[in-house]
Amino acid sequence: MFKKPLADAKTIASLRGSDRRKLKQRVVADFGLQLEEGELLVPEGLQSQKISTHLNEPGVVYLSQEGDPLWFSLGKGTDGALIPTVYTLWKKPxxxxxxxxxxxxxxxxxxxxxxxxxxxxxxxxxxxxxxxxxxxxxxxxxxxxxxxxxxxxxxxxxxxxxxxxxxxxxxxxxxxxxxxxxxxxxxxxxxxxxxxxxxxxxxxxxxxxxxxxxxxxxxxxxxxxxxxxxxxxxxxxxxxxxxxxxxxxxxSAEPAAAVLSPEDVSSCLRSALLQALQTTLSSLPPSTFPITASTLWSNHVLPARPVQPLGAGVPVDIGVMDIKQSTHKTVKVFLKACAKEGLIKLKETKGDVVITAVYPAHPAVAGHRSHKTVQSVEEKRGKAEERQRKEQEAEEKRRSELRIAELWKPHGPTVGWFVAAEKDTSHLYSVADIKEVFNAYVVVKGLVNAQVQQYINVGQDDALAQAVHVKGEEQAEFMKREDALRQIREHMQVWHEIRTEGGEPVTRKGAARPISVVVKIRQGRKACTLITGFETYGLAADDLAQELRKACASSTAVEPLPGKTTDVEVMVQGKQIKAVTDLLVSKGVPARWIKSEDLSASKKK
Missing domain, CATH: 2.30.130.10 (PUA domain)
Known part of the structure; x- marks a missing residue:
């Protein structure tokens, strides 16, 4: 909830004495405390601050006189549940x-x-x-x-x-x-x-x-x-x-630490080399050699260390599987021991060693039983973290995205049918709502066709017949269920609702229209991108133009639409469909409600 900085924080104000007493009484009642405990957790000099989280969820934070947040609540108004902060929980664990x-x-x-x-x-x-x-x-x-x-x-x-x-x-x-x-x-x-x-x-x-x-x-x-x-x-x-x-x-769990002797650590590191010889080292082309001891150690041996060595049955802190904890003490001594065994071939140069060859066909390699390695665990953890990151990003995107719902209001010939169905004629209905009312109505009235279940005998009910009747056509005796529902919606008044996470829904008359992003040629050969219809989605023209100026690194302008008194368009120099679309999506506008078109090519022709 607070993993990112607050989207907004108002001025801190001192809490009135009466408000503090109410808050203390609420804390005592909600958490079953004694009055003296309430004094400790709701101290004198308490302050309040209205906030909005990074997901734009409103809330209030109550701070101590020194400035430490002690309590917070989320949601509009003052009825949200009181939640203690970690500061408060440290006072009363x-x-x-x-x-x-x-x-x-x-x-x-x-x-x-x-x-x-x-x-x-x-x-x-x-x-x-x-x-x-x-x-x-x-x-x-x-x-x-x-x-x-x-x-x-x-x-x-x-x-x-x-x-x-x-x-x-x-x-x-x-x-x-x-x-x-x-x-x-x-x-x-x-x-x-x-x-x-x-x-x-x-x-x-x-x-x-x-x-x-x-x-x-x-x-x-x-x-x-x-x-x-x-x-x-x-x-x-x-x-x-x-x-x-x-x-x-x-x-990292404390009880997991297993004690390994120097001989055990040496055995683990030898097992890691055998694993590397079976996998990564065996696939290296001959031209790769010679390779330095540090390259062999860091790229092949260390990643191949076992997670559960020696059949211990419990994981071991990889920090103990270090060359300094082994009997060899240094990488050079370890590699010389492996070369003596015939697993690798070494050459000394200037006091150091390089690996000139490896022998994956050695009997010890063939007899090695593959184990789960440190690298595989780290890769799995990395994938899990990446999945988690993507899931969190998708969830945040979903929560911040505008939700647009198409609604219908009883109008004209459908008003009588809604009255007959005993439904509120001033209410706005979704597709699912209308379908639910319709299905219940035809069941109660017994209008389902006895021969073909998907047909409704609309002619048997005057209110329904009027609601589905198409002006200029004969009165239908029966209709398919889907056709009847479509006709009812077409005779109703179209509305739409736009809702943001944590905000009040905005309901407007008329169908929701997508934002238009069109590239046109203006002033001779200059291409420009024109954005219209964004007001419906709560976007201000001047703010949008300013952000597009930065995002597109191009000049912008706000101009009135020809023939319109209130609507305006934002113009960006150049072909900027992708940049504009990306910015609108980041603002919470669903991609399906953005309609883009490039008319510059047809203009040139």
């Missing part, structure tokens, strides 16, 4: 029920992702859909401070019943996180994260705590279970955020 997640998932949450079900380790019960909840970092035997607040996407029963095969989907829709743009508004944004506190016993005032199935009370099985869930390449593991939480958890 048990204000909301909680869910804990591994350390590796936290950066994804602060980056704008929602919390997925696979990332939940522990949670309070009961939890209901749409209930406010805090998200903490998982610590064994301790409770981390709240780092995010959001609304539940599922119930605690759903979380508790989920097993490895169906643990997918979102657990929490995150609204605000530590380090997001709302947090950064505060003067205390540089403050350190509080230390984890002792975990209360399962039955406390905070309610019982549930460890996800497959994880014991001490948390020792957390990594094993999470690793199995996230390493298995199942068809269900396709969600971007789910994959990210999975792969990240493998590398």
């Amino acid at each position: 048990d204000l909301l029920p909680f869910l804990s997640t591994p350390a590796a998932v936290v950066p994804k949450l602060t980056g704008g992702a929602d919390l997925m079900i696979p990332g939940v380790v522990q949670h309070s019960v009961p939890l209901a859909v749409d209930q406010l909840a805090a998200v903490t970092q998982y610590h064994r035997d301790r409770r981390g401070p709240p780092l995010a607040v959001g609304r539940m996407a599922v119930t605690s029963d759903t979380l508790r019943e989920a097993d490895e095969k169906d643990r997918k989907g979102k657990a929490v829709y995150v609204l605000h996180t530590w380090k997001d743009c709302l947090w950064s508004m505060g003067v205390s944004s540089k403050m350190d994260v509080p230390e984890p506190r002792e975990v209360p016993r399962p039955e406390t005032e905070e309610g019982p705590i549930v460890q996800q199935e497959g994880v014991d009370a001490e948390g020792d099985d957390l990594v094993d279970e999470t690793a199995k869930l996230q390493l298995e390449d199942t068809p269900q593991s396709t969600g971007g955020q789910q994959d990210i939480a999975a792969e990240q958890t493998l590398e």
Whole structure:
């Protein structure tokens, strides 16, 4: 919600004493607090500021006298739910029920992702859909401070019943996180994260705590279970955020660290070289050699390191699989050992070594069993992050896009039919609404043709007959259902509605017309692009001309349309259809409502 800077922020104003008391009473009532706790969370000197998120959703932020955001609400008016910020949750960590997640998932949450079900380790019960909840970092035997607040996407029963095969989907829709743009508004944004506190016993005032199935009370099985869930390449593991939480958890969850001896690390690195000899090194042409030791190491050996070495069953922090942690201590000594084994051929030059040949046909390479590599995990994570980014961009585009609906109002001969159907004649109806009214009417009146079900006996009902009658033609006895619906719409008055995310819908009489973007030849041989019909979509001519001047790096002008008293056109020098279309789409105008045409070629002919 606040992963990007606010679209608009009004002047900060001090809250009146009466308003502060009302807010405090509301906090005490909504969150079941004592009066003294209300004083702590709604302090003296409180200030308010009206804001708009980057998605243009209006809201109000309540700030402390020092300037730290303590509460916020979203939506128009003052009836939106009060939501505590992370600043407030650090003052009273048990204000909301909680869910804990591994350390590796936290950066994804602060980056704008929602919390997925696979990332939940522990949670309070009961939890209901749409209930406010805090998200903490998982610590064994301790409770981390709240780092995010959001609304539940599922119930605690759903979380508790989920097993490895169906643990997918979102657990929490995150609204605000530590380090997001709302947090950064505060003067205390540089403050350190509080230390984890002792975990209360399962039955406390905070309610019982549930460890996800497959994880014991001490948390020792957390990594094993999470690793199995996230390493298995199942068809269900396709969600971007789910994959990210999975792969990240493998590398960073605290209990996952496995202890490797120097001999184990040497074995891992040798296994990585064997894997590289089977794959990347075997495909290199002879002209590639000689290659430097650093190239072999960084491009082939390091990416081929195993994720789960030595059949340990748990992932290992790749930081421990370093040459300095092995028995060899240096890359040069390691390569010499591999050359002695006959896997590669070396040549010393000026105290360093270069690889002059590799031997993929060596028996040790042939007998090597392929493993999942660090590179494959990183590539999978990268693809998951890219999917997530594209999904978020598509969602933001969808939410910011104007929604245009065609509507119809009862008019002329259709008014009597709507009265007969006991419907409001001043209401605006969509296609689906008209169809629903029509279907209910013909059923109640028994107008469906007995022989052919798709025909309606319109002649048996005077009101319907008038609504579908075409002037100048004979009165129809029966019509196809689709034809009757079309005739009713044609006799109604056409309207349209344009709605933006978080804004009030704008309803106008007449059919919605697309924006016209036309290239014409003017003043001899000069081509120019003319844009008309944009007023319907809430765009101002002067603002549009100014933005097009920058986007097209060309001169623009606003001129009245010939024969029109109110409508204007924006003119841009040159053939600028693509640039104009891209700008209109970025403004939220759906591409299907932009009609472009190049008339310059026909003019030249």
